[in-house]
Amino acid sequence: MTDIFQDLQWRGLIKDSTDPDELARTLADGTVTFYVGFDASGPSLHIGHLTQILTARRLQRAGLRPLILVGGATGLIGDPKDTGERTLNPPEVVAGWVKKLQSQLTPFVSFEGERAATAVDNLDWTGALSAIEFLRDIGKHFPVSQMLNREIVKTRLSGAGISFTEFSYQVLQANDFHELHRRYGCTVQFGGSDQWGNITAGVDFCRRRGAHVQAFTTPLVTRADGTKFGKTADGQSVWLDPDMTSPYAFYQFWFNSGDADVGRYLRYFSFRPREEIEELEKATAERPAARAAQRALAEELTTLVHGERETAQVTAASRALFGRGDLTELDPSTVDAALSEAGLLSVPELPSVATLFKESGLCASLSEARRAVAEGGAYVNNERVTDADAPPSPDLLLHNRFLVLRRGKRTIAGVALTT
RNA sequence: GGCGGGUUGCCCGAGUGGCCAAAGGGAGCGGACUGUAAAUCCGUCGGCUUCGCCUACACAGGUUCGAAUCCUGUACCCGCCA
Numbered sequence: 365m366t367d368i369f370q371d372l373q374w375r376g377l378i379k380d381s382t383d384p385d386e387l388a389r390t391l392a393d394g395t396v397t398f399y400v401g402f403d404a405s406g407p408s409l410h411i412g413h414l415t416q417i418l419t420a421r422r423l424q425r426a427g428l429r430p431l432i433l434v435g436g437a438t439g440l441i442g443d444p445k446d447t448g449e450r451t452l453n454p455p456e457v458v459a460g461w462v463k464k465l466q467s468q469l470t471p472f473v474s475f476e477g478e479r480a481a482t483a484v485d486n487l488d489w490t491g492a493l494s495a496i497e498f499l500r501d502i503g504k505h506f507p508v509s510q511m512l513n514r515e516i517v518k519t520r521l522s523g524a525g526i527s528f529t530e531f532s533y534q535v536l537q538a539n540d541f542h543e544l545h546r547r548y549g550c551t552v553q554f555g556g557s558d559q560w561g562n563i564t565a566g567v568d569f570c571r572r573r574g575a576h577v578q579a580f581t582t583p584l585v586t587r588a589d590g591t592k593f594g595k596t597a598d599g600q601s602v603w604l605d606p607d608m609t610s611p612y613a614f615y616q617f618w619f620n621s622g623d624a625d626v627g628r629y630l631r632y633f634s635f636r637p638r639e640e641i642e643e644l645e646k647a648t649a650e651r652p653a654a655r656a657a658q659r660a661l662a663e664e665l666t667t668l669v670h671g672e673r674e675t676a677q678v679t680a681a682s683r684a685l686f687g688r689g690d691l692t693e694l695d696p697s698t699v700d701a702a703l704s705e706a707g708l709l710s711v712p713e714l715p716s717v718a719t720l721f722k723e724s725g726l727c728a729s730l731s732e733a734r735r736a737v738a739e740g741g742a743y744v745n746n747e748r749v750t751d752a753d754a755p756p757s758p759d760l761l762l763h764n765r766f767l768v769l770r771r772g773k774r775t776i777a778g779v780a781l782t783t
Numbered sequence: 784g785g786c787g788g789g790u791u792g793c794c795c796g797a798g799u800g801g802c803c804a805a806a807g808g809g810a811g812c813g814g815a816c817u818g819u820a821a822a823u824c825c826g827u828c829g830g831c832u833u834c835g836c837c838u839a840c841a842c843a844g845g846u847u848c849g850a851a852u853c854c855u856g857u858a859c860c861c862g863c864c865a
Contacts, residue, residue, distance in 0.1 A: 447794095448860090449860095522861095524860070524861090525860060525861070588821080589821065589822085591810080592810090595811095616819080619819075620819065620820075621820080622820050622821060623818095623820055623821070624820085624821065625820095625821095626820090652818070652820070652821095653817090653818040653820085654818085655818070655819090655820080658819095658820085682819090685819095686819055727812095729829090729830065729831085730830085730831070730833095731829080731830060731831070731833080732812085732828090732830095734833075735812085735813085735827070735828080736812080736813070738813095738827085739812080739813040739814065739826070739827065740813070740814060741812075741813040741814070742813090753833095771812085771813085772812075772813060772814090772819095773813095773819060774819040775819095776819095
């Protein structure tokens with residue numbers, strides 16, 4: 365088995381860590397239990413979480429035992445973010461999210477065998493804590509000077525301010541690490557690099573109580589052009605939940621990775637061996653237009669998250685919709701399937717083009733749809749539209765039923781007549 | 784608790800009575816160029832029954848022919864003092 369620490373380093377998955385030599389030795393020891401946490405702060409995980417999810421999968425495959433924590437307690441408090449105070453979510457809502465996230469995480473690690481993962485929820489030990497216990501047994505170990513020194517706290521103090529609730533968040537997360545050490549013998553925590561402050565708080569807390577533990581973080585995934593990673597072509601977050609982000613959109617997201625980014629993404633996310641990844645990086649350098657790396661990345665991740673069947677449908681749809689071929693040459697079942705993947709709008713009769721673009725979700729409002737037409741960025745069956753308020757000609761209907769709507773170069777939706 | 788400052792469109796940020804749907808920048812969107820890439824240039828960027836109308840400058844009320852701009856109250860934020 366290849367050295368997992370070296371593998372992670374080669375992939376660029378280690379940003380910060382406690383003593384690297386010691387961490388390397390620890391990870392090489394097959395008896396280690398580690399933990400990674402996800403707060404229940406939304407109804408689904410998104411691809412920003414994928415780095416952590418897949419790193420957990422790698423560690424388990426390397427022989428380590430995962431504790432997958434979903435933060436039912438910390439989700440009720442809110443990790444401070446630099447823009448300002450969060451709105452508290454109702455407990456029953458958070459409880460629902462905990463369930464969802466747990467089931468979403470399940471497929472990525474194995475809950476069987478000797479390295480079986482364990483799902484944990486910090487509400488189990490935090491919920492029962494009394495204020496006295498919290499302040500005497502836990503709070504006493506936290507110097508406020510250190511808490512104030514954390515980057516996020518400083519940012520908030522010099523800007524939007526911070527409530528005691530969010531200020532205390534780090535204490536809860538630190539206590540999680542100690543609790544998992546006590547209950548499961550967990551000695552390693554990792555998380556996203558934005559969690560480094562919270563993670564070191566946990567390491568310190570454990571050490572103050574006599575437990576020697578270690579930690580590392582994975583880097584924030586970025587794009588070479590400096591824009592934010594993790595948004596679809598139309599600006600939506602890319603969720604793992606297929607009802608929130610369709611497998612088609614998910615596939616398209618990865619497929620559209622830039623040349624300057626795709627190599628890094630393969631290293632972060634792909635389970636291909638090093639040689640194959642280097643081969644794909646070379647392919648990108650030599651024949652970028654073929655986009656072999658993008659295709660491989662998109663197919664592998666869509667399969668991992670949504671399964672083989674979905675992936676087959678989605679790749680077929682992408683080929684049909686972006687293919688050179690004349691749309692009229694596609695057979696009805698192909699058109700139907702492809703448009704269903706892209707998002708199909710059913711209408712009893714054809715309204716104006718602007719309405720179609722709005723209803724299909726390609727444009728947020730009628731005004732935006734009219735603007736799109738005026739800008740020359742609206743197409744029906746690959747023909748540029750010039751009149752936003754007229755319905756498309758029935759002659760355009762493919763197989764007397766379908767229309768392919770396109771906004772810009774690559775955002776596509778379908779229309780089907782329901783007759 | 785006292786005093787002072789602040790709250791503008793997705794974000795930052797101008798604007799102190801009419802010329803303001805609101806400067807400028809960023810993001811986003813579209814076009815050209817391409818490879819469903821990047822960079823660049825150009826355009827666009829509240830809504831609608833779109834040559835016009837409606838809703839908007841924290842919230843509620845008021846002054847005025849007319850308010851993002853003035854007054855009153857409420858909420859929240861920041862700073863100094865206690």
